Amino acid sequence: MYLVMVVGGWFSICGASYEYETVRWFSPSGRPGSQLIWIGLSFVLIFVVMMLDSNFYSVFANLFYILSVLLLIATIFLAPEIKGSHSWLVLGPVRLQPAEFAKFATALAVAKVMSAHAFRLAKVSNLFIVLALILLPMLCILLQREMGSALVFLAFLFVLYREGMTGYILLAGLCAVTFFVIGMKYSDVMMDATPLGEWIVLSLIQLISMFFVYILQRNLLHTKILLGITAGVALVSYFLSFVMPVDFARVTMGLIAASSLYLIFLSIKHWLWRYLLIVLFAVTSVAFLYSVDYVFNEMLEPHQQMRIKVTLGLADDPGGAGYNVNQSKIAIGSGGVLGKGFLNGTQTKLKYVPEQDSDFIFCTVGEEEGFVGASAVLILFAVFILRLINLAEKQKTAFARIYGYGVASVFFFHLLINIGMVTGITPVIGIPLPFFSYGGSSLLGFTLLLFIFLRLDTARKER
Amino acid sequence: MKTNLNYTLETRRYIISGVVILSVAIFIIRLFFLQVIDNEYKTWADSNAFLKKTMYPSRGMIYDRKGKLLVYNQPAYDVMLIMREIQPFDTLDFCTTVGITQAQFNKRIADIKDRRLNPGYSSYVPQVFMNQLSAQDYGVLQEKLYKFPGFYIQNRTIREYEYPHAAHVLGNIGEVNRQDIERDNYYVQGDYSGRSGVERSYESVLRGEKGVEILLRDAHGRTQGKYENGKHDVNPVSGKNLTLSVDMDLQAYGEQLMQNKIGAIVMIEPATGEILCMVSAPTFNPGMLVGRQRGRNHALLEKDPLTPLFDRSLMGVYPPGSTFKPAMGLIYLQEGVITPDTHYSCAYGYPVLGGKPACHGHASPLSLIPAISTSCNSYFCWGLRDMIDSRRRYTTVQEGLDVWKNHLVSMGYGYRLGVDLPGEKAGYIPNSKTYDKIYNGRWSSSTIISVAIGQGEVLATPLQICNMSAEIANRGYFYPPHIVHRIQDYALDTLYTNRRYTSIDRSCYEYIAEGMRGAVTSGTCRGAALADVAVCGKTGTAQNPHGKDHSIFMGFAPYENPEVAIAVLVENAGFGATYAVPIAKLMLQKFFSGEISPDNKYTEERIMQAVLLPRNVVIQENKHVANR
Missing domain, CATH: 3.90.1310.10 (Penicillin-binding protein 2a (Domain 2))
Incomplete structure (x- = not known):
C-alpha cells in the first residue's frame, strides 16, 4: 500500500514539477504556478480523504453520485463554450470540470449498488440498474460535447466483466471495433466486382459464427457441414470468377444467410437456443456493417469523422485534423532512443504540439526523455494499474473490490486512449494522462479516485 | 456452486491484467518504431523548429x-x-x-x-x-x-x-x-x-x-x-x-569627348595589358540601374534606338580598315613575301585590278615604312597577291590564306581575347574554307583583295584593335587585356600575367612602329602629334554600307618604351583623321599631362560639341541626356 502511495505521490510530483520546468521557459507565473497550487490542494484533499471514516464513502456513495449528476446537468446549461464544449464551470478565477469528479462518484455508486447483498448481475433488472448508473453521467457529458470523458465511463464494463458479466459483451465490442475499422478502411476499395471491406468483414462473421458453433456445442459434425459448404461455395465462386465477374461479398452474404437458416433449423430440431444466439450474432453483425456508414456519416460530427479517417489513413490532413497527431508523432519520433534531454525538446518547447501541457503531455516525455524515458513511464503506469487490480482482489468487502476495479479501469482507459491518441494509434479524443497532464480538475479527480480506494484499503488492514 | 463461480470470476483478473499488459506492450512497440527505427521524424522536427x-x-x-x-x-x-x-x-x-x-x-x-x-x-x-x-x-x-x-x-x-x-x-x-x-x-x-x-x-x-x-x-x-x-x-x-585598372579621370574625359557620338575608346597599358579606359558611346549613368527605378530605366535604355546598353568597345565588331595594314605588313615580312626594301607601285589605286581599290596621291613606287605612313592601299594588295597567289611558298592558295589567318589569330584577331568582362565578341577572320564555300574553291588574292586593307570579311572589336597596337608597342607580345588590377586576397588569373607572343619575329615590328611613327610625323595622322610625346599611329576608315564610314585610329606612345596603346572608333564620322585622330590626341595628352594644353583647347571644344548621330534619333538622345 505504501508502495502505491509513494508511486502515486511520485507520479504527481514528477508530472507536476516536470510541468513547472517546461512551462517556466515561457511564462513563469502561468500554468506551472497554478498547477503547484492544485498539487497543494490535492495534498489537502488526500489528508481529508484519509482522515474520514472508511464507511463514510459507502454510506454517502449515492449522495455523491446524485450531486455529481446534478452538477453535470447544471453544467450543460451553465457552462460557457470553451474549445467547443460546455464542460467547464467557471467560478471566478477557477475553472472546474465536473466530469472529472463524476468518475469517482460513479465508481462509488456502482460499487455500492453492486455490493448490495441481493445484487445479481445475471438478473436483467439489476444489470439495467448498473448500466443506467453508468450511462446517465455518460449521457450528460456527451451533452456537454465532451466525447473523451464520456468514453471513459465505458471503463466500467471491465468492472462488470470482473463481477460476472458475460465476456461476450466485451468480445462483441471488440468485434464491432474490428468490423468498423476494416469496413471503413477498405470501404471504397474494390477487388474486381467485390467491395473488399464488405467481403472481409462478412467472411470474418461467417468464420466467427462457425467458431461459435464449435466451442458452444462441441459439435464437430455441424461445424464440418458448415465448413464444407463454405469451402465448396468459395471454391466454386473462385473458379467462376475466371469466367465472369463475381461479387464475393454477395456470395459470402448468401453463405451467411444459408448458415443462419441451417442453424435456425438445428435450434428448432434440438430445441437449443444457443444456435439462435449465434444467428443473432451473425445478423446483428451484418446489420452493424451496413449501418456503419450511416452512423459514421449522420451521427458523428465532421471533425470526429475526420479524426477517424486520419487515424485509419483514409484521409491526409496535416494542416487540420491530422495536425495534432502529426506534430505529436514528430515530437515523439524526434526524441530518439535517449531523448534530447530535459528541457531541450524543440518541438514541444516551440508549441508545435497543441495542448502539449495537457492532453499531449506525453509528447514532452517522448521528445525529451526518448524511448527509454517514455517506455519507463508506460511501464510505471502498467505496474501501477496491475498493483491496483492486485489490491482490489485483496479487498474483503465487495464494495472495496468493485470500487478498486473501477479505479484501475478508469486509469487504464485514460492511459489507453491518451497514449493511443498521442502515438497516432487511435483517433484524437481529448482526454488527460492521469497525474501528468496539466489541469486542476483532473488532478483532484484522480487524487480523489485513488485515495478513496487507498482509504478503503487502509480500513481492510485495520481490521 | 457459488465458490466455483467466484473462483472463475477471480481468474478474470488475469484476463484484465493481460489486456493491460498487452496494451502497454503495443504502445512500447509503437514508441520503438516512432523513436528508434524511423528517422524521418527527426528531420521533420528540424525543419519544423529551425529557421x-x-x-x-x-x-x-x-x-x-x-x-x-x-x-x-x-x-x-x-x-x-x-x-x-x-x-x-x-x-x-x-x-x-x-x-x-x-x-x-x-x-x-x-x-x-x-x-x-x-x-x-x-x-x-x-x-x-x-x-x-x-x-x-x-x-x-x-x-x-x-x-x-x-x-x-x-x-x-x-x-x-x-x-x-x-x-x-x-x-x-x-x-x-x-x-x-x-x-x-x-x-x-x-x-x-x-x-x-x-x-x-x-x-x-x-x-x-x-x-x-x-x-x-x-x-x-x-x-x-x-x-x-x-x-x-x-x-x-x-x-x-x-x-580596377581603369583610370576614372581618363574614363570620364573619354566619355565627355564621345558625347553625342557613337563609338568606343580603348586604352591599354602595353606593359601589363591593363585597360586604362574603356569608353562606349552612347553610355548612361550607372546609378540609373539601382533601386526601384531599375526596372523602368532598364526598359528605357533597352528601347533606346542608339542601344546605350550595348558595350561597343568589346561587343561592337567593325571592319578594322587601314588599321589592319600594320598586321598585314608584319605577316608579309615574317613570311618573307617582302623585305623592308621591297617597293610596290601605286597609281591612285591597285594596278592589278584596274585601280581598285583606289588610293590617294603619294610617291610611287614606295617601300613598307612609307606605305604604312601614307596608308597606301595598293602596297598591301600587292603583298597579299605575292603571298598567296605565288606557288613558290604554298602549294595552294588555301594553304597561303590559312598561314595568313594563323598569324592574325596569334595577334589576337578572330577569337575572344578573354577580357574579364562579359559579352566580348570574337570578331572575324575568314579562313580558306570560307572562301572555298563562297567561290566554289576557285579564288585568288584578287577575289578577296579587300581583306588586305581591313575591309570585306574581316571584323574586329575596338578592343582587338587596341590590343594590336599594344602588341606593336611591345614589339611582338601582349598580355591579354583585362580590367581588374588587383583582387583583395586573391591573385590575378594567370591568363593576364603571362605574355602571349605572336608568331611574328620581334625584328619585324620595328619597321611597323617606324611606319606608324611616320604616319604621325608626316603621314595620315599628323593630327595626333603631341609636342612632348612621340606618338605613333595608324588611321583607318571602315566602310559602312549603312551610312557614313566609321572613323578609326589606333596608336601608341611614346615611340620608344611605350606607356599606352589606344584605339578610337567613331561611327559615321568619315575619314579616320577627322574625329578619331583628334580624340586620340586629346586622350593621350590627358594621359600624359593630366590636362589639355591651351593650343589643343580649340580641338577639345570642337570635338565635344560635335554631334555625330543619325539625324532621326538626335532629339531622343537629347531627351535621354536630360534624363540623367
Whole structure:
C-alpha cells in the first residue's frame, strides 16, 4: 500500500514539477504556478480523504453520485463554450470540470449498488440498474460535447466483466471495433466486382459464427457441414470468377444467410437456443456493417469523422485534423532512443504540439526523455494499474473490490486512449494522462479516485 | 456452486491484467518504431523548429587604379509587413507617406495574400510590401511607423556609384532569375547578383559568403531566439574588394569627348595589358540601374534606338580598315613575301585590278615604312597577291590564306581575347574554307583583295584593335587585356600575367612602329602629334554600307618604351583623321599631362560639341541626356 502511495505521490510530483520546468521557459507565473497550487490542494484533499471514516464513502456513495449528476446537468446549461464544449464551470478565477469528479462518484455508486447483498448481475433488472448508473453521467457529458470523458465511463464494463458479466459483451465490442475499422478502411476499395471491406468483414462473421458453433456445442459434425459448404461455395465462386465477374461479398452474404437458416433449423430440431444466439450474432453483425456508414456519416460530427479517417489513413490532413497527431508523432519520433534531454525538446518547447501541457503531455516525455524515458513511464503506469487490480482482489468487502476495479479501469482507459491518441494509434479524443497532464480538475479527480480506494484499503488492514 | 463461480470470476483478473499488459506492450512497440527505427521524424522536427535565416555579406567595393572609390554599398529600406499583426490603421496616411495610391495599396495586399503569386505566404511570416524605399521616405515612415502595427522596415544594401561614368565596365546588379538559381545553389529567390560588367565577371569574389543564423521558430512561424545561443551560426564573409585598372579621370574625359557620338575608346597599358579606359558611346549613368527605378530605366535604355546598353568597345565588331595594314605588313615580312626594301607601285589605286581599290596621291613606287605612313592601299594588295597567289611558298592558295589567318589569330584577331568582362565578341577572320564555300574553291588574292586593307570579311572589336597596337608597342607580345588590377586576397588569373607572343619575329615590328611613327610625323595622322610625346599611329576608315564610314585610329606612345596603346572608333564620322585622330590626341595628352594644353583647347571644344548621330534619333538622345 505504501508502495502505491509513494508511486502515486511520485507520479504527481514528477508530472507536476516536470510541468513547472517546461512551462517556466515561457511564462513563469502561468500554468506551472497554478498547477503547484492544485498539487497543494490535492495534498489537502488526500489528508481529508484519509482522515474520514472508511464507511463514510459507502454510506454517502449515492449522495455523491446524485450531486455529481446534478452538477453535470447544471453544467450543460451553465457552462460557457470553451474549445467547443460546455464542460467547464467557471467560478471566478477557477475553472472546474465536473466530469472529472463524476468518475469517482460513479465508481462509488456502482460499487455500492453492486455490493448490495441481493445484487445479481445475471438478473436483467439489476444489470439495467448498473448500466443506467453508468450511462446517465455518460449521457450528460456527451451533452456537454465532451466525447473523451464520456468514453471513459465505458471503463466500467471491465468492472462488470470482473463481477460476472458475460465476456461476450466485451468480445462483441471488440468485434464491432474490428468490423468498423476494416469496413471503413477498405470501404471504397474494390477487388474486381467485390467491395473488399464488405467481403472481409462478412467472411470474418461467417468464420466467427462457425467458431461459435464449435466451442458452444462441441459439435464437430455441424461445424464440418458448415465448413464444407463454405469451402465448396468459395471454391466454386473462385473458379467462376475466371469466367465472369463475381461479387464475393454477395456470395459470402448468401453463405451467411444459408448458415443462419441451417442453424435456425438445428435450434428448432434440438430445441437449443444457443444456435439462435449465434444467428443473432451473425445478423446483428451484418446489420452493424451496413449501418456503419450511416452512423459514421449522420451521427458523428465532421471533425470526429475526420479524426477517424486520419487515424485509419483514409484521409491526409496535416494542416487540420491530422495536425495534432502529426506534430505529436514528430515530437515523439524526434526524441530518439535517449531523448534530447530535459528541457531541450524543440518541438514541444516551440508549441508545435497543441495542448502539449495537457492532453499531449506525453509528447514532452517522448521528445525529451526518448524511448527509454517514455517506455519507463508506460511501464510505471502498467505496474501501477496491475498493483491496483492486485489490491482490489485483496479487498474483503465487495464494495472495496468493485470500487478498486473501477479505479484501475478508469486509469487504464485514460492511459489507453491518451497514449493511443498521442502515438497516432487511435483517433484524437481529448482526454488527460492521469497525474501528468496539466489541469486542476483532473488532478483532484484522480487524487480523489485513488485515495478513496487507498482509504478503503487502509480500513481492510485495520481490521 | 457459488465458490466455483467466484473462483472463475477471480481468474478474470488475469484476463484484465493481460489486456493491460498487452496494451502497454503495443504502445512500447509503437514508441520503438516512432523513436528508434524511423528517422524521418527527426528531420521533420528540424525543419519544423529551425529557421535558418540568411545573413547577407556586404558586397565587395570597387576602386579605380588610383584608389578612388567607384562603387560601394548604400543602405536601402524594404517595407515589410506581417499580415497577422496588422490592426486597423489610417491607410490614407500610410499611402501618402510611402507615395502610393489607395488602389495600389489594396492591390499589393491582395497580391501578397494570393497564394498563386506568393506560394510561401503565411500570415505569420514577414512579407515584402515595398522594395527599396528612398532614404527620405524612410525617414518620414520611420517616425510614423508606430501608427501602422504589423509594418516594419528591413535594412538591406544596394549599390551606390560615386561617378556617373563607366557604366559598361562597372556593370550593375539585379535580382537573380530561375536559371541562376538552378545553375548555382548559392542563390535563392530574391538574391542579387551581378548582371553585367565586372559585377558579373567577378560575381564570385564580390558577393562574399552568406552567413546563417539558426533561429528557433514556433508553430506560428514566430522566432523565439537563437538556437543554443548562436553556437551553430555562421558569420557572413564580406565580398572582396576589386581595384580596377581603369583610370576614372581618363574614363570620364573619354566619355565627355564621345558625347553625342557613337563609338568606343580603348586604352591599354602595353606593359601589363591593363585597360586604362574603356569608353562606349552612347553610355548612361550607372546609378540609373539601382533601386526601384531599375526596372523602368532598364526598359528605357533597352528601347533606346542608339542601344546605350550595348558595350561597343568589346561587343561592337567593325571592319578594322587601314588599321589592319600594320598586321598585314608584319605577316608579309615574317613570311618573307617582302623585305623592308621591297617597293610596290601605286597609281591612285591597285594596278592589278584596274585601280581598285583606289588610293590617294603619294610617291610611287614606295617601300613598307612609307606605305604604312601614307596608308597606301595598293602596297598591301600587292603583298597579299605575292603571298598567296605565288606557288613558290604554298602549294595552294588555301594553304597561303590559312598561314595568313594563323598569324592574325596569334595577334589576337578572330577569337575572344578573354577580357574579364562579359559579352566580348570574337570578331572575324575568314579562313580558306570560307572562301572555298563562297567561290566554289576557285579564288585568288584578287577575289578577296579587300581583306588586305581591313575591309570585306574581316571584323574586329575596338578592343582587338587596341590590343594590336599594344602588341606593336611591345614589339611582338601582349598580355591579354583585362580590367581588374588587383583582387583583395586573391591573385590575378594567370591568363593576364603571362605574355602571349605572336608568331611574328620581334625584328619585324620595328619597321611597323617606324611606319606608324611616320604616319604621325608626316603621314595620315599628323593630327595626333603631341609636342612632348612621340606618338605613333595608324588611321583607318571602315566602310559602312549603312551610312557614313566609321572613323578609326589606333596608336601608341611614346615611340620608344611605350606607356599606352589606344584605339578610337567613331561611327559615321568619315575619314579616320577627322574625329578619331583628334580624340586620340586629346586622350593621350590627358594621359600624359593630366590636362589639355591651351593650343589643343580649340580641338577639345570642337570635338565635344560635335554631334555625330543619325539625324532621326538626335532629339531622343537629347531627351535621354536630360534624363540623367
